[in-house]
Amino acid sequence: MISAGISSASAISETHTPDMLDHPNTGWGLIKDNPFYLSSIEQAKIIGVDFLINAVMDKDENLLYVSAGEVQKAHLACINKTKELFEVDIPEAAEIVVVSSGYPKDSNLYHVSAMAICAVAGSAVKYPCIKKDGTIIAASPMEEGAYNQVFYNTLQEAETPAEVIKKVRSITDLEPGHHRAYGVAQVLDKYKVIMAQSKLDSNIISSIHIEPNPSLQNAFEKTLAHYGNKAKVIVLLDTHRMIAKCRQ
Known part of the structure; x- marks a missing residue:
């Protein structure tokens, strides 16, 4: 490469x-x-x-x-x-997308943000498999922490995802990590994101506008209750080696 x-x-x-x-x-x-x-x-x-x-x-x-x-x-x-x-050709978008990026791209917040969150609904996904106002549940350990401090600080210091988008667009001297914060903020501005069963401190997750949940099962049950039993659900595994395309 x-x-x-x-x-x-x-x-x-x-x-x-x-x-x-x-x-x-x-x-x-x-x-x-x-x-x-x-x-x-x-x-x-x-x-x-x-x-x-x-x-x-x-x-x-x-x-x-x-x-x-x-x-x-x-x-x-x-x-x-x-x-x-x-x-992967996905026939129809869903209200709930449960995703695991897979090893080795599940060991830190930076890589999971790209390979689980942005890979599902980022701007580079022309035909996302998630419906408007849907929820992404990302299940990854992230035991190595945030990994990129520029990425983390940019999200953590902003009050809202929209503020992150505005801030990064105004930066003239970009650093590696700004782009990831920008991409994640675009997703967070449109969808709810939950990170489940992570070894990462829940305060770190919540500080960047993502909801932490220690249990994947609990996160799924709560989300399903919100949308109702007729909600469509998609489960994506090893998305670091997947190009998910939804027919639209």
């Missing part, structure tokens, strides 16, 4: 701006005119990468597919294989 693998902090920040995140062509599984993709290709050309060996692995890190050759061709081959293996 050339970008962000060997990119500087400034390069990452320049490619993770609110404008980039909100671009209509930015999205999971999208390549055509995607500014993230185009930026990564540009960075590879700048440093002179002329040969690529790329691979697709499953959740247990078993090798499933390998491609090699010219950078864009080899990368595109892996993209196509990834979509074939991990793109």
Whole structure:
């Protein structure tokens, strides 16, 4: 992975701006005119990468597919294989989405926010599988803590998710972590998010506008009672290796 693998902090920040995140062509599984993709290709050309060996692995890190050759061709081959293996077609959106990002992307708040929260309803998900005013219940241990302090502080210091969005849009000198706070705030501004069965201090979770619950079962039962027994429920596992698309 050339970008962000060997990119500087400034390069990452320049490619993770609110404008980039909100671009209509930015999205999971999208390549055509995607500014993230185009930026990564540009960075590879700048440093002179002329040969690529790329691979697709499953959740247990078993090798499933390998491609090699010219950078864009080899990368595109892996993209196509990834979509074939991990793109999930969901027939209908639900009021409740229970999600677990899966190891190793479940060990801290920063990664769970991306792979469980934003992967379900972030701006990069063009067809989210959650209904308007729905609830996301994320079940992950997060025993390593917040991980990125810029991300945590940006959410924690704001009174509301809307305030986070406004603040990050006004920052001229972005740092890695601002983009994640921005993306999570966009989700929190539209949906309720519960983090269940976490080893993380509940005060840390609640301080960033997310509801903590020590029990996944209790979180689910309370949420189901809120929407009623006719509510639709979707359960997504290992979303760090999934592109969930809802037919709409």
